[in-house]
Amino acid sequence: MSRVIEEAKKRAKLARKAKKNQVPYGLALLGVLAFIFVVLADRSSINALLWVLGILLGVVLQKCRFCFAAAFRDPVLVGSTSVMRGVIICLIITTIGFGLVQYMLMFPQGFEEIPPENIPGRVRPVGFHTIIGGVLFGIGMVVAGGCASGTLMRIGEGYLMQLVVLVGFIIGTLWGAWDYPLWDNLFIQYSPVIYLPYYFGFKGTVVGQVIFLLLIYYLAYLYDKKNSIMAKL
Amino acid sequence: MRQVRIDCMYEACPIPLLKALKELEKMQVGDLLIIESDHSCSTINIVEWAKKQGHHVDYQEVGEGEWEIYIEKAR
Numbered sequence: 223m224s225r226v227i228e229e230a231k232k233r234a235k236l237a238r239k240a241k242k243n244q245v246p247y248g249l250a251l252l253g254v255l256a257f258i259f260v261v262l263a264d265r266s267s268i269n270a271l272l273w274v275l276g277i278l279l280g281v282v283l284q285k286c287r288f289c290f291a292a293a294f295r296d297p298v299l300v301g302s303t304s305v306m307r308g309v310i311i312c313l314i315i316t317t318i319g320f321g322l323v324q325y326m327l328m329f330p331q332g333f334e335e336i337p338p339e340n341i342p343g344r345v346r347p348v349g350f351h352t353i354i355g356g357v358l359f360g361i362g363m364v365v366a367g368g369c370a371s372g373t374l375m376r377i378g379e380g381y382l383m384q385l386v387v388l389v390g391f392i393i394g395t396l397w398g399a400w401d402y403p404l405w406d407n408l409f410i411q412y413s414p415v416i417y418l419p420y421y422f423g424f425k426g427t428v429v430g431q432v433i434f435l436l437l438i439y440y441l442a443y444l445y446d447k448k449n450s451i452m453a454k455l
Numbered sequence: 456m457r458q459v460r461i462d463c464m465y466e467a468c469p470i471p472l473l474k475a476l477k478e479l480e481k482m483q484v485g486d487l488l489i490i491e492s493d494h495s496c497s498t499i500n501i502v503e504w505a506k507k508q509g510h511h512v513d514y515q516e517v518g519e520g521e522w523e524i525y526i527e528k529a530r
Contacts, residue, residue, distance in 0.1 A: 224511035226456065226487050227525040231515055238517050287499050292468065299469055300476075300504050367467030367494075380520055381494065383467060 283375045290369040294360065301449025303442040310439045314432055321428040324419075338415040349413030351405050366390065456485050463492045464521075471497040472504060475526065479510075482528050490524040491517075498522045 255277060263270035282288070293305040320343045328336055338345045363369040366387040368376055373391060376384045418427040461478055463471035471492045478488055492498055498514055501524050505512035511527040 224513075224527045226485070226527045227511055227513045230458070230487060230489060230523075230525050231513065234515065234517050234523050241519060244519075287496050289468070289496055292496065292500065295469065296500070300472065302504060302507065304503065367469075372496075376496075379495065383465060 279371075280375055280378060283371055284379055289372045291363040291367065291372055295364050297442070297445065301446065303446040307439055307442050307446075310435055310442065314435045314439075317428060317431045317435065321424070325424055338417050341417065345415060345417050347410050347413035347415050349409050351409040351413065362390075362394070456487065457483065458487045458489065460489045460491065463490055463494075463497070465493060466497075468494055468497045468500055472501050475501055475505075475524075479526065479528055484528050484530060486528050488526040488528065490526070491521070492524065493521050495520070495522070498524055501526075 259270055259273055262273050288308060289305060290309065293309040296302045296304075297306055323342055327342055359369075363372075366373065366384075368384060368387065370391065373384045373387045377388060418431070422430060459478055459482060461474055463474055466474070471490055471494060475488060475490050482488060490501060492501075502512050502514055505524075505526050510529045512525065514522050514524040517523050
Protein backbone atom coordinates (compact mmCIF):
# COMPACT_ATOMS: atom_id res chain seq x y z
CA MET A 223 0.00 0.00 0.00
CA SER A 224 1.13 3.46 -0.86
CA ARG A 225 2.85 5.56 1.81
CA VAL A 226 1.10 8.77 0.68
CA ILE A 227 -2.32 7.21 1.21
CA GLU A 228 -1.39 5.79 4.63
CA GLU A 229 -0.40 9.26 5.82
CA ALA A 230 -3.59 10.89 4.49
CA LYS A 231 -5.66 8.20 6.22
CA LYS A 232 -3.89 8.82 9.52
CA ARG A 233 -4.48 12.56 9.28
CA ALA A 234 -8.19 12.04 8.60
CA LYS A 235 -8.43 9.61 11.51
CA LEU A 236 -7.02 12.21 13.91
CA ALA A 237 -9.54 14.82 12.74
CA ARG A 238 -12.45 12.39 12.97
CA LYS A 239 -15.18 12.82 15.55
CA ALA A 240 -16.12 9.85 17.72
CA LYS A 241 -18.92 7.78 16.21
CA LYS A 242 -22.27 7.53 17.90
CA ASN A 243 -23.28 4.08 19.08
CA GLN A 244 -26.06 2.92 16.76
CA VAL A 245 -26.73 -0.45 18.39
CA PRO A 246 -29.70 0.78 20.53
CA TYR A 247 -31.41 2.17 17.39
CA GLY A 248 -30.82 -1.15 15.66
CA LEU A 249 -32.35 -3.12 18.53
CA ALA A 250 -35.35 -0.76 18.64
CA LEU A 251 -35.88 -1.19 14.90
CA LEU A 252 -35.61 -4.97 15.25
CA GLY A 253 -38.33 -4.79 17.92
CA VAL A 254 -40.63 -2.81 15.61
CA LEU A 255 -40.01 -5.26 12.75
CA ALA A 256 -40.76 -8.23 15.01
CA PHE A 257 -43.95 -6.54 16.26
CA ILE A 258 -45.19 -5.98 12.69
CA PHE A 259 -44.35 -9.62 11.93
CA VAL A 260 -46.46 -10.82 14.85
CA VAL A 261 -49.39 -8.59 13.81
CA LEU A 262 -49.16 -9.85 10.22
CA ALA A 263 -48.77 -13.51 11.21
CA ASP A 264 -51.98 -13.20 13.22
CA ARG A 265 -53.94 -12.13 10.12
CA SER A 266 -52.31 -13.92 7.19
CA SER A 267 -49.29 -16.19 7.18
CA ILE A 268 -48.46 -15.37 3.54
CA ASN A 269 -48.10 -11.65 4.35
CA ALA A 270 -45.89 -12.47 7.33
CA LEU A 271 -43.70 -14.60 5.06
CA LEU A 272 -43.52 -11.83 2.44
CA TRP A 273 -42.60 -9.34 5.18
CA VAL A 274 -39.62 -11.49 6.23
CA LEU A 275 -38.59 -12.14 2.61
CA GLY A 276 -38.76 -8.43 1.81
CA ILE A 277 -36.57 -7.48 4.76
CA LEU A 278 -34.04 -10.21 3.95
CA LEU A 279 -33.92 -9.11 0.30
CA GLY A 280 -33.32 -5.52 1.40
CA VAL A 281 -30.48 -6.58 3.71
CA VAL A 282 -28.84 -8.61 0.92
CA LEU A 283 -29.24 -5.73 -1.57
CA GLN A 284 -27.71 -3.25 0.86
CA LYS A 285 -24.81 -5.47 1.91
CA CYS A 286 -23.77 -6.60 -1.57
CA ARG A 287 -24.41 -3.18 -3.20
CA PHE A 288 -26.29 -4.87 -5.97
CA CYS A 289 -27.36 -2.12 -8.32
CA PHE A 290 -29.22 -2.71 -11.57
CA ALA A 291 -28.51 0.85 -12.67
CA ALA A 292 -24.76 0.23 -12.35
CA ALA A 293 -25.12 -3.12 -14.11
CA PHE A 294 -26.27 -1.46 -17.31
CA ARG A 295 -24.49 1.89 -16.94
CA ASP A 296 -20.93 0.93 -15.99
CA PRO A 297 -20.16 -1.15 -19.10
CA VAL A 298 -20.84 1.93 -21.23
CA LEU A 299 -19.47 4.55 -18.87
CA VAL A 300 -16.26 3.00 -17.51
CA GLY A 301 -16.01 -0.38 -19.26
CA SER A 302 -16.59 -2.41 -16.12
CA THR A 303 -18.95 -5.40 -16.24
CA SER A 304 -18.57 -6.83 -12.73
CA VAL A 305 -22.09 -5.81 -11.62
CA MET A 306 -23.55 -6.79 -14.97
CA ARG A 307 -22.05 -10.27 -14.59
CA GLY A 308 -23.79 -10.45 -11.20
CA VAL A 309 -27.10 -9.75 -12.94
CA ILE A 310 -26.36 -12.46 -15.51
CA ILE A 311 -25.71 -14.99 -12.73
CA CYS A 312 -29.04 -13.89 -11.18
CA LEU A 313 -30.78 -14.57 -14.49
CA ILE A 314 -29.19 -18.05 -14.68
CA ILE A 315 -30.46 -18.89 -11.18
CA THR A 316 -33.90 -17.45 -12.04
CA THR A 317 -34.05 -19.48 -15.25
CA ILE A 318 -33.45 -22.72 -13.36
CA GLY A 319 -35.66 -21.76 -10.41
CA PHE A 320 -38.63 -20.55 -12.45
CA GLY A 321 -38.15 -23.47 -14.83
CA LEU A 322 -38.62 -25.83 -11.88
CA VAL A 323 -41.62 -23.90 -10.51
CA GLN A 324 -43.37 -23.80 -13.89
CA TYR A 325 -42.54 -27.44 -14.59
CA MET A 326 -43.89 -28.65 -11.26
CA LEU A 327 -47.07 -26.55 -11.47
CA MET A 328 -47.84 -27.28 -15.09
CA PHE A 329 -46.55 -30.80 -15.58
CA PRO A 330 -49.83 -32.58 -14.71
CA GLN A 331 -51.84 -30.72 -17.39
CA GLY A 332 -49.14 -30.18 -19.99
CA PHE A 333 -48.28 -26.55 -20.66
CA GLU A 334 -49.79 -26.43 -24.17
CA GLU A 335 -53.22 -26.42 -22.54
CA ILE A 336 -52.58 -23.41 -20.31
CA PRO A 337 -53.11 -19.88 -21.66
CA PRO A 338 -49.88 -17.85 -21.35
CA GLU A 339 -51.31 -15.33 -18.88
CA ASN A 340 -51.88 -18.15 -16.36
CA ILE A 341 -48.27 -19.36 -16.41
CA PRO A 342 -46.43 -18.35 -13.22
CA GLY A 343 -43.70 -15.77 -13.90
CA ARG A 344 -45.55 -12.94 -15.67
CA VAL A 345 -45.47 -14.06 -19.28
CA ARG A 346 -46.58 -10.89 -21.12
CA PRO A 347 -46.74 -9.57 -24.70
CA VAL A 348 -43.40 -8.38 -26.04
CA GLY A 349 -43.13 -5.69 -28.68
CA PHE A 350 -42.44 -2.06 -29.45
CA HIS A 351 -43.73 -0.93 -26.04
CA THR A 352 -41.05 -3.09 -24.36
CA ILE A 353 -38.33 -1.11 -26.14
CA ILE A 354 -39.89 2.31 -25.38
CA GLY A 355 -40.36 1.36 -21.74
CA GLY A 356 -36.81 0.04 -21.48
CA VAL A 357 -35.28 3.21 -22.91
CA LEU A 358 -37.39 5.49 -20.67
CA PHE A 359 -36.61 3.44 -17.56
CA GLY A 360 -32.92 3.29 -18.47
CA ILE A 361 -32.64 7.08 -18.81
CA GLY A 362 -34.57 7.55 -15.57
CA MET A 363 -32.53 5.18 -13.47
CA VAL A 364 -29.17 6.57 -14.57
CA VAL A 365 -30.27 10.17 -13.88
CA ALA A 366 -31.86 9.20 -10.55
CA GLY A 367 -28.87 7.10 -9.49
CA GLY A 368 -30.78 3.90 -8.93
CA CYS A 369 -33.53 1.62 -10.13
CA ALA A 370 -36.58 0.73 -8.04
CA SER A 371 -34.90 -1.65 -5.62
CA GLY A 372 -31.74 0.47 -5.40
CA THR A 373 -33.77 3.60 -4.60
CA LEU A 374 -35.67 1.90 -1.77
CA MET A 375 -32.48 0.32 -0.40
CA ARG A 376 -30.69 3.69 -0.30
CA ILE A 377 -33.59 5.43 1.42
CA GLY A 378 -33.36 2.67 4.00
CA GLU A 379 -29.67 3.25 4.61
CA GLY A 380 -30.26 7.00 5.01
CA TYR A 381 -29.42 8.52 1.64
CA LEU A 382 -32.16 11.14 1.61
CA MET A 383 -31.68 12.40 -1.96
CA GLN A 384 -33.43 9.21 -3.08
CA LEU A 385 -36.65 10.38 -1.40
CA VAL A 386 -36.96 12.86 -4.27
CA VAL A 387 -36.57 9.92 -6.64
CA LEU A 388 -39.27 8.00 -4.75
CA VAL A 389 -41.73 10.87 -5.25
CA GLY A 390 -40.94 10.87 -8.98
CA PHE A 391 -41.25 7.11 -8.99
CA ILE A 392 -44.76 7.21 -7.52
CA ILE A 393 -45.86 9.97 -9.93
CA GLY A 394 -44.46 7.97 -12.86
CA THR A 395 -46.16 4.76 -11.79
CA LEU A 396 -49.55 6.48 -11.43
CA TRP A 397 -49.11 8.27 -14.73
CA GLY A 398 -48.18 4.99 -16.40
CA ALA A 399 -51.27 3.30 -15.02
CA TRP A 400 -53.40 6.27 -16.21
CA ASP A 401 -52.01 6.04 -19.76
CA TYR A 402 -52.06 2.25 -19.90
CA PRO A 403 -55.18 1.99 -22.13
CA LEU A 404 -53.44 4.19 -24.73
CA TRP A 405 -50.39 1.92 -24.91
CA ASP A 406 -52.62 -1.12 -24.86
CA ASN A 407 -54.55 0.18 -27.89
CA LEU A 408 -51.39 1.24 -29.72
CA PHE A 409 -49.07 -1.74 -29.20
CA ILE A 410 -49.69 -4.15 -26.36
CA GLN A 411 -52.82 -5.92 -27.55
CA TYR A 412 -51.29 -6.51 -31.01
CA SER A 413 -47.98 -7.81 -29.65
CA PRO A 414 -47.29 -11.54 -29.50
CA VAL A 415 -46.71 -13.45 -26.28
CA ILE A 416 -43.51 -15.41 -26.76
CA TYR A 417 -43.09 -18.31 -24.35
CA LEU A 418 -40.06 -20.32 -25.43
CA PRO A 419 -41.17 -23.75 -24.08
CA TYR A 420 -44.00 -23.68 -26.68
CA TYR A 421 -41.28 -23.83 -29.33
CA PHE A 422 -38.35 -25.67 -27.76
CA GLY A 423 -39.95 -27.76 -25.01
CA PHE A 424 -39.29 -27.32 -21.32
CA LYS A 425 -35.85 -28.87 -20.91
CA GLY A 426 -34.64 -27.43 -24.20
CA THR A 427 -35.59 -23.91 -23.12
CA VAL A 428 -33.99 -24.08 -19.67
CA VAL A 429 -30.76 -25.68 -20.90
CA GLY A 430 -30.61 -23.43 -23.98
CA GLN A 431 -31.21 -20.26 -21.99
CA VAL A 432 -28.54 -21.16 -19.40
CA ILE A 433 -26.01 -21.87 -22.16
CA PHE A 434 -26.92 -18.56 -23.85
CA LEU A 435 -26.52 -16.64 -20.57
CA LEU A 436 -23.15 -18.30 -19.91
CA LEU A 437 -22.05 -17.15 -23.36
CA ILE A 438 -23.12 -13.55 -22.56
CA TYR A 439 -21.27 -13.84 -19.23
CA TYR A 440 -18.10 -14.83 -21.07
CA LEU A 441 -18.49 -11.95 -23.56
CA ALA A 442 -19.00 -9.51 -20.66
CA TYR A 443 -15.84 -10.86 -19.04
CA LEU A 444 -13.85 -10.34 -22.25
CA TYR A 445 -15.28 -6.80 -22.60
CA ASP A 446 -14.19 -5.99 -19.04
CA LYS A 447 -10.61 -7.21 -19.68
CA LYS A 448 -10.29 -5.42 -23.00
CA ASN A 449 -11.51 -2.10 -21.58
CA SER A 450 -9.08 -1.97 -18.69
CA ILE A 451 -6.23 -1.81 -21.22
CA MET A 452 -7.92 0.61 -23.60
CA ALA A 453 -9.09 3.14 -21.03
CA LYS A 454 -7.58 6.61 -21.24
CA LEU A 455 -6.21 6.90 -17.72
CA MET B 456 3.57 15.90 -4.44
CA ARG B 457 0.31 17.78 -4.77
CA GLN B 458 -2.86 16.96 -2.88
CA VAL B 459 -6.30 17.66 -4.35
CA ARG B 460 -9.52 17.33 -2.41
CA ILE B 461 -12.86 17.16 -4.23
CA ASP B 462 -16.25 17.50 -2.60
CA CYS B 463 -18.75 14.92 -3.84
CA MET B 464 -21.10 15.13 -0.89
CA TYR B 465 -24.77 14.51 -1.77
CA GLU B 466 -23.79 13.50 -5.30
CA ALA B 467 -25.25 10.23 -6.51
CA CYS B 468 -23.45 7.54 -8.44
CA PRO B 469 -21.83 7.98 -11.00
CA ILE B 470 -21.09 11.72 -10.54
CA PRO B 471 -18.27 11.17 -7.96
CA LEU B 472 -16.52 8.75 -10.30
CA LEU B 473 -16.80 11.18 -13.24
CA LYS B 474 -15.48 14.07 -11.12
CA ALA B 475 -12.57 11.92 -9.95
CA LEU B 476 -11.83 10.88 -13.53
CA LYS B 477 -11.71 14.51 -14.72
CA GLU B 478 -9.54 15.61 -11.80
CA LEU B 479 -7.10 12.71 -12.23
CA GLU B 480 -6.57 13.66 -15.86
CA LYS B 481 -5.17 17.04 -14.74
CA MET B 482 -2.89 15.55 -12.07
CA GLN B 483 0.72 14.31 -12.14
CA VAL B 484 2.00 10.85 -11.23
CA GLY B 485 2.46 10.67 -7.46
CA ASP B 486 -0.26 13.26 -6.67
CA LEU B 487 -2.92 12.38 -4.17
CA LEU B 488 -6.65 12.80 -4.84
CA ILE B 489 -9.05 12.76 -1.89
CA ILE B 490 -12.74 12.32 -2.71
CA GLU B 491 -15.33 13.09 -0.05
CA SER B 492 -18.54 11.17 -0.61
CA ASP B 493 -21.63 10.08 1.28
CA HIS B 494 -22.76 7.62 -1.36
CA SER B 495 -21.71 4.13 -0.36
CA CYS B 496 -22.10 2.66 -3.86
CA SER B 497 -19.87 5.36 -5.32
CA THR B 498 -17.15 4.39 -2.89
CA ILE B 499 -17.18 0.77 -4.08
CA ASN B 500 -17.50 1.99 -7.67
CA ILE B 501 -14.51 4.34 -7.52
CA VAL B 502 -12.27 1.92 -5.62
CA GLU B 503 -12.97 -0.85 -8.14
CA TRP B 504 -12.35 1.46 -11.08
CA ALA B 505 -9.10 2.89 -9.66
CA LYS B 506 -7.75 -0.59 -8.88
CA LYS B 507 -8.48 -1.68 -12.42
CA GLN B 508 -6.66 1.38 -13.78
CA GLY B 509 -3.63 0.47 -11.67
CA HIS B 510 -3.72 3.45 -9.26
CA HIS B 511 -3.04 3.07 -5.54
CA VAL B 512 -6.38 3.37 -3.81
CA ASP B 513 -7.92 3.05 -0.36
CA TYR B 514 -10.90 4.43 1.56
CA GLN B 515 -12.20 4.85 5.08
CA GLU B 516 -15.37 6.01 6.81
CA VAL B 517 -14.64 9.39 8.39
CA GLY B 518 -18.12 10.06 9.82
CA GLU B 519 -21.47 8.32 9.89
CA GLY B 520 -22.14 7.48 6.28
CA GLU B 521 -19.32 9.72 5.05
CA TRP B 522 -16.31 8.31 3.30
CA GLU B 523 -12.97 9.57 2.07
CA ILE B 524 -11.46 7.81 -0.92
CA TYR B 525 -7.73 8.20 -1.53
CA ILE B 526 -6.27 7.74 -4.98
CA GLU B 527 -2.55 8.12 -5.64
CA LYS B 528 -2.07 8.55 -9.36
CA ALA B 529 0.32 5.80 -10.38
CA ARG B 530 0.61 6.33 -14.12
